[in-house]
Amino acid sequence: MSQMSPDTDGITPALTRRDDIPDSQWNDWHWHMRKRVTNLGKAREWIRPTPDEEEAIEKTAGKYRWSVTPYYASLMDPDDPDCPVRRQAVPALGELMDYSGAEVDPVGDMFYRRTNRVVHKYPDRVIMLITEACPVYCRHCTRKFHTTDVDGTYFEKSEGEDFGEDLRYIADHPEIRDVLLTGGDPLSYRDGKLEEIVSGLRAIPSVEIIRIGSRFPVLLPQRITPELCEMLSRYHPVWLNTHFNHPKEITPEAERAVDRLLRHGIPVGNQTVLLRGVNDDVATMRTLMTELLRIRVRPYYLYHCDNVTGVSHFMTSVEKGWEIMDGLQGHITGFGVPQYVLTTRLGKIPMSRPSYRQTPEGLVLRNYQGREMLLDDSVYPLTETRVPAPGQREGGR
Incomplete structure (x- = not known):
């Protein structure tokens, strides 16, 4: 068993390992949600925090939410603060720095909001921000103000408000044929609550496609249960887009979750964010994209990291994005090459360099x-x- 450095009492406490946890608990997504890492003491059960990480955890407390599932914590290298999983999950001092041009909503969600939850930015499709909750509060979240900022929200009313106004807006706009459920993470809701929303959308004749944006296949794949997939399959066509950012996240558990979705007729796409210190090199991206294809997940977008307040330290240059796209095109299967985009108030702008x-x-x-x-x-x-x-x-x- 891995050991931590001796503490001030000369005791060397043991780090938690996957093998220390009974399968009955490890395979239960509710257990992981109850046992999430939310403070420094719990973090020390999985990693040896550096002084900078300890300072960041202390200084971001009361400003930004912090939560890591035991499953995702088990993927972190306990000794390497540059571990790509750890960088996505553990608070960093960069979150508190000021960056030129940073905004809480650079993509215009609040500008295009039409009801408490409906954001209507494109002619034929909308997103529904149905929750603020996530299993892990990713440090690079583009909606950090909505999900992670303790005092922030995009909601005009309570999250618990009735969904009637949102469904009526969609029904009253028959040009809307495609609805994306996002948040936060929609799968944070239990199956029954989620089915209420999905069935309400399916009852609208003009809604052809229902999509779910969820990082649960990455952060807590145990959530992708047979019962969830069976429920969703009753409302086809249903699609799911997830968010693998590094090959280390493609585990046997994640692969099984994807397979379960696919076997229930739910296509799975991936939206990677280009993140400094996580995946900003050609070799990592090539491996990620080919591994996604191996587990039958279609690479969809490579997002340039938005200049979001509390996130800007993850940004790379656009030139770095071009370098990576040049290193993918022609070197891997064509449908494994994502579209490189920059999200703005004008929409998603394709950024690939012309050939x-x-x-x-x-x-x-x-x-x-x-x-x-x-x-x-x-x-x-x-x-x-x-x-x-x-x-x-x-x-x-």
């Missing part, structure tokens, strides 16, 4: 190895005025 440039002679194309070729304008016209009619040679009558 071509326009010249007077035509298009100069560049492949993943940096090799270039010219496509002559007479062969592949750049404008419709240059496209010959069927059966007509260019320049003919």
